[in-house]
Amino acid sequence: MSKPVEHFAAPGFPAVKVTQAPNIPQGLVTISALDEEGIISNPGGAALVRVNRGPAQVLVTTYSLPNDTTEIPDVQVARLSGPVIRPAEEGASSDIAGGDAPHPGAQNMPEISAHIRSQGDVTGSFGNWVGEPGSKQWIEGFGLSPKKDVAPEDIEYQAMLGKGWLSPWVEGGTFCGSRGMALPILGLRVRLKNAAAENFAVMVEAYFVDGSQVERTNADAVISAESHAALEAFKLDIVPLKSASKGASPAAGRGRKKTA
Template sequence: MKVTGHLMALPPGLFCFVNEMNHNAALHNGLPGVRVSPPPIGGQNVEISGFRSDGWLNAEGDAVLVRIKNQPSQVLVTIYQLANLPDASPKLQVRQLLGEPNIAANSGPTTKNDTSNPSSAKNANIVAHIQTRGDVGGAFGEWIGEKGSKNWIEGFTVTSPEGIAAEDLTYQAVLGRGWLSPWVEAGQYCGSRGMALPLLGLRIRLSGAAAEKYDISYSASFVGGASSGPVSNDETCEAETLAPLEAFQVTLTPRGRKTGKSRK
């Protein structure tokens, strides 16, 4: 095993680190693996949120969001790879999604967490983690989030209903122009918590037996008043301005049943 560490200096803003798919390395238990962390000293301006709970970026396309606040700071990138293999180096990509001034400018009013209905997210088909509010849940066909609130969505989970396998309902978050998070299966969280990092849209895909039995469509509204959708299976739902996602609606319809859809 070969382990190397690198200090990377970044300006204030929001960044996405992706360990791109390495088909050769995938044969070696996901190596080369990458971890992104604050440095031992001076990491007070660094916030990191991964799309998986164990912190790894494996060679199958994992990603992590990094926010640098207030002033330029360093992050520690540690690479784990198998020695003496020509294809053992990771395909690590780093892309800036937002500058720190843009994040601050889009902030909505600060309010206390909404605890008036703490059970609203329990047993819900869809749960969104909303800035200043926390987790808010709802059913397919309902709007999740509040239009015009200026409170953006930081992450979401879609639970597959009975009869749809988790691997047949997958989704991504829009992180920047032409930049999406890795696919996650139904029931898994996609996004960040507590970092004030907005999602900029979403993409949902039905496949396998689910795609044969159901049609899916989804719409969204964004901070500033923009809207998008309804769009259908495997299409990206985002604003032309890439404004933060404020609310969204997912409709799941059995094949053969027609429903009226309107743009709102």
């Protein structure tokens, strides 16, 4: 549906708002947007809709000014979790990967890849930062493909898509999250499996856009800020399990504000 709006100033319109449809039981659908009012007005804006149990309906309303000839924004719907969803064709403006199939050429992929707001796709390696602490540019998705000690099939990970909402586990060589939809991930979870889990541990350090920092000796837990701020940068290390145990500190696993 579409409604003319007379009492708003022109900037920011036309706009779109996603709400729960009338007569839908409370708790069936959770909707969150980057704007506190739930308005999607800027190019690339997005809203996150979680259906806790289905079927369920949402209401998408477009708002415009009287006599405004500006084209109403297109609405693209993409699924972030659930059954396997193949990535968009190469070169497309957005990719959705809440559980893409493992890439057949995982060994040829960079150790770490990520999609960062306003920067696009970036690559990195274990032991180095992906994203820039303090940049306020959030990460939308990432993929891992270790090159030594641990094989891609021996690592799996999740993206925190919203408060209390994790993507499905995906295997090394798989992109997890989204691309080009302005949807930040709020954290991540990484763990090893098979024989790798008996010999190695994943150590992680992460920064968030609110300035908080989290470190863990072993990342087999959700790494997120207490405020649920968007993930800004992270660094992963794969170390021998005995070294990880010796290097554990009382502060490991607790969030804290970074210092200059």
